[in-house]
Ligand SMILES: [Zn+2]
């Protein structure tokens with residue numbers, strides 16, 4: 001039976017900026033390492049009065065939340081925009097960011113001070 005190839009649909013790429021990977025480079029590896037050396041515990045757990053080792057590094061302002069390449073770069077590599085988190089808190093933060101951005105911002109303020 002002849003195999004009929006379906007015509008490929010090319011989705012128009014809305015923005016190239018959405019596809020840049022800022023993690024796959026030496027700059028990120030270095031920054032991430034120096035950040036977790038400085039903050040070896042999950043900062044949200046600390047805020048809750050618990051101690052858990054850092055598992056991931058969270059970007060407070062999401063990198064791809066901006067379409068602007070320069071802004072994305074700033075967000076990606078600014079230590080002020082980073083937070084040490086455990087995987088559980090990381091999920092929690094991302095949910096909060098979507099569900100209640102205002103509470104999210106206030107929470108971050110407390111943690112960064
Ligand atoms: Zn945590």
Ligand SMILES: [Zn+2]
Pocket residue numbers: 057058059090094
């Ligand atoms: Zn994150």
